[in-house]
Amino acid sequence: xxxxxxxxxxxxxxxxxxxxxxxxxxxxxxxxxxxxxxxxxxxxxxxxxxxxxxxxxxxxxxxxxxxxxxxxxxxxxxxxxxxxxxxxxxxxxxxxxxxxxxxxxxxxxxxxxxxxxxxxxxxxxxxxxxxxxxxxxxxxxxxxxxxxxxxxxxxxxxxxxxxxxxxxxxxxxxxxxxxxxxxxxxxxxxxxxxxxxxxxxxxxxxxxxxxxxxxxxxxxxxxxxxxxxxxxxxxxxxxxxxxxxxxxxxx
Amino acid sequence: xxxxxxxxxxxxxxxxxxxxxxxxxxxxxxxxxxxxxxxxxxxxxxxxxxxxxxxxxxxxxxxxxxxxxxxxxxxxxxxxxxxxxxxxxxxxxxxxxxxxxxxxxxxxxxxxxxxxxxxxxxxxxxxxxxxxxxxxxxxxxxxxxxxxxxxxxxxxxxxxxxxxxxxxxxxxxxxx
Numbered sequence: 486x487x488x489x490x491x492x493x494x495x496x497x498x499x500x501x502x503x504x505x506x507x508x509x510x511x512x513x514x515x516x517x518x519x520x521x522x523x524x525x526x527x528x529x530x531x532x533x534x535x536x537x538x539x540x541x542x543x544x545x546x547x548x549x550x551x552x553x554x555x556x557x558x559x560x561x562x563x564x565x566x567x568x569x570x571x572x573x574x575x576x577x578x579x580x581x582x583x584x585x586x587x588x589x590x591x592x593x594x595x596x597x598x599x600x601x602x603x604x605x606x607x608x609x610x611x612x613x614x615x616x617x618x619x620x621x622x623x624x625x626x627x628x629x630x631x632x633x634x635x636x637x638x639x640x641x642x643x644x645x646x647x648x649x650x651x652x653x654x655x656x657x658x659x660x661x662x663x664x665x666x667x668x669x670x671x672x673x674x675x676x677x678x679x680x681x682x683x684x685x686x687x688x689x690x691x692x693x694x695x696x697x698x699x700x701x702x703x704x705x706x707x708x709x710x711x712x713x714x715x716x717x718x719x720x721x722x723x724x725x726x727x728x729x730x731x732x733x734x735x736x
Numbered sequence: 737x738x739x740x741x742x743x744x745x746x747x748x749x750x751x752x753x754x755x756x757x758x759x760x761x762x763x764x765x766x767x768x769x770x771x772x773x774x775x776x777x778x779x780x781x782x783x784x785x786x787x788x789x790x791x792x793x794x795x796x797x798x799x800x801x802x803x804x805x806x807x808x809x810x811x812x813x814x815x816x817x818x819x820x821x822x823x824x825x826x827x828x829x830x831x832x833x834x835x836x837x838x839x840x841x842x843x844x845x846x847x848x849x850x851x852x853x854x855x856x857x858x859x860x861x862x863x864x865x866x867x868x869x870x871x872x873x874x875x876x877x878x879x880x881x882x883x884x885x886x887x888x889x890x891x892x893x894x895x896x897x898x899x900x901x902x903x904x905x906x907x908x909x910x911x912x
Binding site: 491494495496498505508509510511512513515516519520522523526527530531533534537538539541545548549552553571572573575576579580598599600601602605606609663667 | 753754755756757759760761762763764765766767768769771772774775776778779780783784786787788789790791793794797
């Protein structure tokens with residue numbers, strides 16, 4: 486009985502592929518699940534769009550609903566101009582969502598429970614925001630830190646706060662997703678371990694008392710499915726909000 | 737699969753918390769970059785245009801159908817208006833026709849009555865004339881008879897025939 490709640494986050498090397506700048510590049514369980522997620526997303530949407538029926542089947546419905554859902558999110562937060570980032574936002578949403586959901590299958594690895602992955606995605610978003618913001622608006626992009634209609638004497642303070650809040654964005658974006666996944670999976674593991682612990686130490690009585698953590702486990706699993714979706718959505722909608730800053734700087 | 741580098745049992749030394757193990761970061765970023773680029777390119781170049789194409793096609797179809805439906809409705813409304821107008825025209829025409837024929841009939845009846853009345857009046861006048869003529873004729877006969885009778889009576893009484901002119905004068909004064 487693997488009672489260690491941390492072991493599930495262990496990245497296991499399958500094959501070492503080589504080294505880049507002294508860093509070992511290996512095919513790991515994390516890589517396998519990333520490849521699986523990408524294959525799943527591309528494969529499912531490919532299958533969903535093969536028949537291109539006017540009255541959609543189940544798979545096509547799901548694909549179209551996801552499309553409309555993300556498109557509406559982008560449109561409502563970043564405006565119609567934001568639709569140029571639709572492929573990026575759609576990729577982020579489906580990637581994070583599928584990785585989160587794959588992690589919910591017992592024994593599967595949760596790629597998004599590693600800060601390296603979530604931070605890389607967050608940095609990607611912020612880089613897109615900064616590069617597009619400057620490309621599109623030039624120096625006007627920095628009006629983001631210079632809100633109009635603020636008295637000059639508190640402007641330094643406001644600017645400082647704005648800069649800090651901007652810098653904290655990638656941090657909050659990555660930590661939120663990573664911490665939610667990590668904490669959720671640890672909690673599930675801990676409650677699941679309780680059942681085994683009770684059963685091995687108390688015998689039949691332990692099995693009976695074990696019903697309590699088992700019920701908790703069921704409730705938590707449902708909650709974790711919600712969290713898996715919600716965190717993907719939160720990541721997406723925050724991405725849209727930040728992109729909106731790049732498209733329309735100046736509050 | 738538990739290899740030496742990553743597990744906590746390596747020589748009793750506790751390995752760092754897995755998400756903070758620096759040596760796994762390079763592999764994660766490497767695969768993340770490949771996977772995300774493949775996903776992004778696959779979605780943006782191929783799958784999302786396909787998906788949006790299907791949705792746009794359906795929206796076009798629905799829009800087209802709605803347009804056709806509204807065109808048909810407009811057509812049927814126009815047809816109804818035309819029908820009602822035709823009906824009103826026909827009704828007005830019928831009324832006009834009825835009024836005309838009524839007027840014609842009334843005029844004809846009037847003319848006939850007038851003609852009848854004229855005929856009757858003519859006949860009446862003719863009859864009155866005839867009566868007057870008959871009366872005049874009768875009156876002139878009366879005078880002749882009266883003159884003759886008066887002459888005979890005077891002759892019988894006096895034994896002598898009176899002068900014809902005197903009798904005539906006497907009868908005339910008596911008659912008038």
